[in-house]
Amino acid sequence: MRSEELLNNINLLKKYHHNLVYDYTEYPTKGVWDEEMASKDYGDALVDWTTTNQTAPVLFYTHTPFCEQLCYFCLCSKDITLDYERVKHYLYNYLFKEIDLLIALYDKHNLKLNVEEIYFGGGSPTYYQEPEFQALIDKLKKLFDFNKVKTFTVEIDPRRVEVDRLKFYHDCGANRLSFGVQDFDPDVQVRINRKQPPELLHKLMTPEIRKLFPVINFDLLIGMPSQTPKSIAQTIKHVVDLEPDQIQTMYMHYKPDTRSYMVRMVQDGPLPDFYDRKALFVGAADQLMDAGYTRAGFESFAKPNDILANAIDNSKATYNSLGTVTAEALNFVAVGSSAHGALGDDYYFQNYYEHNLYQEALDKGEFPVYRGMKLSVEDKLRRDVIKEIRTYFKLDFSLIGTKHNINFKQHFEKELETIKEFERDQLVIVQENRLDLTELGKHFSPQICSVFDAYLERPLYNDAITTSADGVTG
Ligand SMILES: C[S@@+](CC[C@H](N)C(=O)[O-])C[C@H]1O[C@@H](n2cnc3c(N)ncnc32)[C@H](O)[C@@H]1O
Numbered sequence: 474m475r476s477e478e479l480l481n482n483i484n485l486l487k488k489y490h491h492n493l494v495y496d497y498t499e500y501p502t503k504g505v506w507d508e509e510m511a512s513k514d515y516g517d518a519l520v521d522w523t524t525t526n527q528t529a530p531v532l533f534y535t536h537t538p539f540c541e542q543l544c545y546f547c548l549c550s551k552d553i554t555l556d557y558e559r560v561k562h563y564l565y566n567y568l569f570k571e572i573d574l575l576i577a578l579y580d581k582h583n584l585k586l587n588v589e590e591i592y593f594g595g596g597s598p599t600y601y602q603e604p605e606f607q608a609l610i611d612k613l614k615k616l617f618d619f620n621k622v623k624t625f626t627v628e629i630d631p632r633r634v635e636v637d638r639l640k641f642y643h644d645c646g647a648n649r650l651s652f653g654v655q656d657f658d659p660d661v662q663v664r665i666n667r668k669q670p671p672e673l674l675h676k677l678m679t680p681e682i683r684k685l686f687p688v689i690n691f692d693l694l695i696g697m698p699s700q701t702p703k704s705i706a707q708t709i710k711h712v713v714d715l716e717p718d719q720i721q722t723m724y725m726h727y728k729p730d731t732r733s734y735m736v737r738m739v740q741d742g743p744l745p746d747f748y749d750r751k752a753l754f755v756g757a758a759d760q761l762m763d764a765g766y767t768r769a770g771f772e773s774f775a776k777p778n779d780i781l782a783n784a785i786d787n788s789k790a791t792y793n794s795l796g797t798v799t800a801e802a803l804n805f806v807a808v809g810s811s812a813h814g815a816l817g818d819d820y821y822f823q824n825y826y827e828h829n830l831y832q833e834a835l836d837k838g839e840f841p842v843y844r845g846m847k848l849s850v851e852d853k854l855r856r857d858v859i860k861e862i863r864t865y866f867k868l869d870f871s872l873i874g875t876k877h878n879i880n881f882k883q884h885f886e887k888e889l890e891t892i893k894e895f896e897r898d899q900l901v902i903v904q905e906n907r908l909d910l911t912e913l914g915k916h917f918s919p920q921i922c923s924v925f926d927a928y929l930e931r932p933l934y935n936d937a938i939t940t941s942a943d944g945v946t947g
């Protein structure tokens with residue numbers, strides 16, 4: 474995809490971005506999950522699902538909701554504190570309680586969690602000092618067998634670790650690091666309150682660390698204050714020099730209604746608008762691909778021989794809340810405040826965000842479940858369709874039809890009618906038995922997914938805006 478193509482189509486952006494669009498890390502989206510789902514429902518679902526899926530690989534996620542310093546762009550669920558006693562209190566008195574509930578449940582039913590992947594996210598799991606991190610590992614070893622774990626990722630705030638700490642993570646079994654990089658430009662870093670020069674990463678990514686961690690990922694954010702095509706180009710140059718194996722770029726979501734501190738980013742000028750953001754993204758994407766990275770999903774890039782790139786080639790990847798992943802484990806069991814899990818395509822669950830509610834439930838001996846969902850047959854079908862589009866930018870009608878025992882074209886007659894507008898705008902190509910997103914359409918994959926979202930009750934595009942398909946160029 475070359476930049477000019479998108480830049481010539483500004484009206485397309487206006488037309489399809491007139492409303493908030495979900496990024497479809499899960500379907501149905503969290504807003505429609507049931508808040509009546511409670512601790513018992515979660516316990517029953519875990520037993521029900523594990524009993525029938527004893528050998529299915531599970532990804533175990535732990536959430537650490539603390540950071541030392543606030544990044545103004547951050548949407549993650551975390552508290553900012555310098556009080557380590559609070560972090561220890563959360564770990565020893567609450568997270569451990571939640572894990573103990575799982576241990577008791579699995580023991581009672583004589584079941585085992587088949588964990589093949591571990592993910593420590595946050596917030597900042599790097600906040601735990603070594604004794605606490607070790608205690609957490611020891612606790613988890615009581616819940617599942619670490620010998621079966623193939624991938625163990627720790628999210629790393631590069632400002633808070635030294636090489637020795639990374640080696641310690643390796644000794645604990647970790648083999649994948651995901652660094653929060655975001656942007657290397659000094660002006661951007663001032664405006665997001667996060668100073669971390671590229672030298673910091675160079676210091677950490679020694680040959681020894683590269684050897685201990687076969688996969689290193691960088692998170693980058695697009696759409697931050699003061700980002701320009703020139704500054705992004707310089708950031709990507711530093712990234713390419715550092716040679717991460719995987720890169721997850723993400724558009725920065727701006728939600729000052731829920732995170733009021735985000736307005737601090739606009740004190741000295743506006744954020745890039747949606748048009749600028751697309752231009753920043755395509756510039757970064759072009760540069761990464763010119764440097765030899767493969768596009769591995771919507772916003773992800775990987776070295777051509779990386780396992781993620783191979784997973785994409787072999788149709789074994791998927792897009793979810795961790796970005797585009799190798800899909801070794803699609804079943805998430807998650808602990809910690811705000812953490813959410815997915816049991817196959819059967820159930821979703823999420824814990825309370827608020828610490829007081831999270832703690833109150835655990836004090837009562839209950840799972841701290843905030844909301845959840847048991848997927849209907851129709852939900853599962855649409856989830857599959859959306860995942861396919863979001864991960865691979867295409868849809869094979871007979872494959873989906875056979876898998877779900879439906880006549881695709883009859884079942885989705887209304888959707889295939891709606892998609893004609895997207896086809897007119899050259900975002901998709903629809904053939905007898907398949908749908909493919911064009912290079913241009915890949916930028917609109919969330920909007921294309923929304924055609925198949927049965928819960929959306931608002932218009933998918935603004936039909937008052939003319940596009941080049943109407944004979945008017947943007
Ligand atoms: C928990 S942080 C990464 C680990 C560590 N806390 C750090 O910052 O280095 C997880 C990721 O969420 C993403 N994220 C945070 N705020 C975001 C926003 N407003 N929009 C999109 N992604 C965001 C960032 O890419 C960030 O790296």
Ligand code: SF4
Binds near residue numbers: 540
């Ligand atoms: S980006 Fe990371 S370090 Fe910054 S506030 Fe968010 S979770 Fe904490």
